[in-house]
Amino acid sequence: MSVEPWEPPSVLLAVDLVILTLRSARLHVLLIERGVEPYRGSFALPGGFLSHGDEDIFVAARRELSEEAGLADVPHLEMLSVYGEPGRDPRGRVISVAYLAIAPRLPEPVAGTDAAGACWKPVEDVLSSGLKLAFDHRRIIADGVECARVKLEHSALATAFCADTFTISELQQVYEAVWGVRLDPRNFYRKVQNARGFIVPAGPMRRTENGRPARLFKPGPLQVLYPPMARSAQSVSAPPGDSTAQNPEGGVLS
Amino acid sequence: MSVEPWEPPSVLLAVDLVILTLRSARLHVLLIERGVEPYRGSFALPGGFLSHGDEDIFVAARRELSEEAGLADVPHLEMLSVYGEPGRDPRGRVISVAYLAIAPRLPEPVAGTDAAGACWKPVEDVLSSGLKLAFDHRRIIADGVECARVKLEHSALATAFCADTFTISELQQVYEAVWGVRLDPRNFYRKVQNARGFIVPAGPMRRTENGRPARLFKPGPLQVLYPPMARSAQSVSAPPGDSTAQNPEGGVLS
DNA sequence: CCAATAGTGTCTATCAGACAATATTAC
DNA sequence: GTAATATTGTCTGATAGACACTATTGG
Numbered sequence: 152m153s154v155e156p157w158e159p160p161s162v163l164l165a166v167d168l169v170i171l172t173l174r175s176a177r178l179h180v181l182l183i184e185r186g187v188e189p190y191r192g193s194f195a196l197p198g199g200f201l202s203h204g205d206e207d208i209f210v211a212a213r214r215e216l217s218e219e220a221g222l223a224d225v226p227h228l229e230m231l232s233v234y235g236e237p238g239r240d241p242r243g244r245v246i247s248v249a250y251l252a253i254a255p256r257l258p259e260p261v262a263g264t265d266a267a268g269a270c271w272k273p274v275e276d277v278l279s280s281g282l283k284l285a286f287d288h289r290r291i292i293a294d295g296v297e298c299a300r301v302k303l304e305h306s307a308l309a310t311a312f313c314a315d316t317f318t319i320s321e322l323q324q325v326y327e328a329v330w331g332v333r334l335d336p337r338n339f340y341r342k343v344q345n346a347r348g349f350i351v352p353a354g355p356m357r358r359t360e361n362g363r364p365a366r367l368f369k370p371g372p373l374q375v376l377y378p379p380m381a382r383s384a385q386s387v388s389a390p391p392g393d394s395t396a397q398n399p400e401g402g403v404l405s
Numbered sequence: 406m407s408v409e410p411w412e413p414p415s416v417l418l419a420v421d422l423v424i425l426t427l428r429s430a431r432l433h434v435l436l437i438e439r440g441v442e443p444y445r446g447s448f449a450l451p452g453g454f455l456s457h458g459d460e461d462i463f464v465a466a467r468r469e470l471s472e473e474a475g476l477a478d479v480p481h482l483e484m485l486s487v488y489g490e491p492g493r494d495p496r497g498r499v500i501s502v503a504y505l506a507i508a509p510r511l512p513e514p515v516a517g518t519d520a521a522g523a524c525w526k527p528v529e530d531v532l533s534s535g536l537k538l539a540f541d542h543r544r545i546i547a548d549g550v551e552c553a554r555v556k557l558e559h560s561a562l563a564t565a566f567c568a569d570t571f572t573i574s575e576l577q578q579v580y581e582a583v584w585g586v587r588l589d590p591r592n593f594y595r596k597v598q599n600a601r602g603f604i605v606p607a608g609p610m611r612r613t614e615n616g617r618p619a620r621l622f623k624p625g626p627l628q629v630l631y632p633p634m635a636r637s638a639q640s641v642s643a644p645p646g647d648s649t650a651q652n653p654e655g656g657v658l659s
Numbered sequence: 660c661c662a663a664t665a666g667t668g669t670c671t672a673t674c675a676g677a678c679a680a681t682a683t684t685a686c
Numbered sequence: 687g688t689a690a691t692a693t694t695g696t697c698t699g700a701t702a703g704a705c706a707c708t709a710t711t712g713g
Binding site: 573591594614617619 | 689693695
């Protein structure tokens with residue numbers, strides 16, 4: 152036993168952002184090409200260290216969202232998990248708090264600001280391909296995507312992917328893209344309508360594109376879907392890169 | 406703009422444990438009466454700082470589980486969330502990673518080891534009463550309990566509350582205690598049996614207590630319950646202290 | 660007219676909850 | 687026998703998914 156007063160070790164605290172959006176009916180994540188070591192040339196999640204010792208973590212997440220991604224505001228931002236494995240950052244002991252952000256569809260490729268090399272990448276490509284990713288960011292992205300998939304079932308998160316107003320088929324595209332399945336439009340229509348409070352009509356306006364104009368809706372007050380939107384069924388074409396066991400655990404049966 | 410090289414701020418990293426178990430058919434959490442400042446005399450979650458700068462967080466959680474709670478092993482230990490609000494610890498900027506642990510029923514009140522003042526407290530009392538809790542630990546406990554409630558629906562977590570083998574009615578008591586509801590034993594019996602792989606028979610043994618002896622079961626390979634155990638129905642007495650929005654977000658309807 | 664999408668109605672297998680009935684122990 | 691719990695069976699209302707059908711636009 153040492154008699155010297157023991158000092159607890161200190162660590163560096165970082166924030167990383169998994170920002171998801173829909174582009175061309177596919178799920179995308181915002182990545183930044185690193186211009187400095189370590190991992191220069193690799194892609195990484197937007198993020199960084201606390202700006203000062205008193206900065207709140209959530210505030211830091213919003214700051215990075217603005218600085219690195221050029222997004223002043225997003226409809227959804229929540230803590231995802233923490234990554235603190237000792238060897239994950241060659242610069243030292245860095246604990247990273249990951250946040251999941253959802254951006255509405257089709258925000259333009261981001262420009263100006265600090266977000267120079269920022270670009271949207273299809274999640275499918277990022278998770279499956281050999282695209283070089285810095286640190287443990289592939290794992291963080293996988294966790295973020297799985298979190299979004301689960302939350303789509305039980306919460307009104309899907310509306311965060313949509314613009315202020317949206318049609319039911321646009322909402323369906325969110326589910327189809329994030330889950331990687333095809334859903335029956337008629338049953339989907341009935342289901343979201345029966346979850347009263349999930350979406351509410353947004354004015355008598357309609358919109359046109361190809362067929363009969365659709366009613367417009369906006370998010371309602373309902374945040375928790377009960378019963379949930381069942382993700383089980385009609386997988387028309389098994390999408391590649393769907394290996395998303397979020398826990399180090401066993402199989403799914405039924 | 407300063408030309409001096411900027412140094413990111415460093416923080417102290419702590420681990421806190423929400424250890425839940427069942428005692429007398431009620432949900433309990435393990436608390437420790439603090440003997441030192443700050444918050445001397447208040448109850449707090451077992452936990453502490455990293456022992457050294459290279460310690461893995463999960464390893465630290467297991468170390469604290471052993472040192473402070475006297476539990477060498479638990480059937481379930483997973484990260485819960487992170488708490489890093491600047492003012493949460495008067496000693497400085499402390500980031501705490503909270504873990505949720507589930508202990509099997511009736512581990513004796515813990516003794517020896519470091520776990521001197523450790524004791525099991527009913528969660529209901531802890532969350533509702535004026536029991537003095539250190540730091541933001543009441544909030545952490547509430548988040549942990551809510552996490553357990555949700556996980557009981559969709560995963561095989563309930564078996565972690567039970568001994569190596571258990572009867573179906575013991576498993577039912579877990580659900581009833583954690584959710585604060587009464588369930589129909591006959592429908593519960595059918596439901597867990599139909600979720601094949603959730604629990605499997607453990608030998609032809611039986612056990613006795615009051616009525617007809619019950620079959621013994623042990624946890625099966627199934628980890629994800631689909632369909633989930635619906636928590637909706639027969640709430641006998643609404644359990645207090647259920648305000649657990651871990652993010653600054655909206656309400657629950659339906 | 661046709662193509663395409665929006666929206667409604669209907670059928671059926673399945674399931675959750677209510678609850679009767681039977682089985683097996685202790686007393 | 688009674689009391690108590692375990693286990694099985696049955697009924698009924700609700701629901702998810704399949705899918706026919708109508709509505710409304712553009713061309």
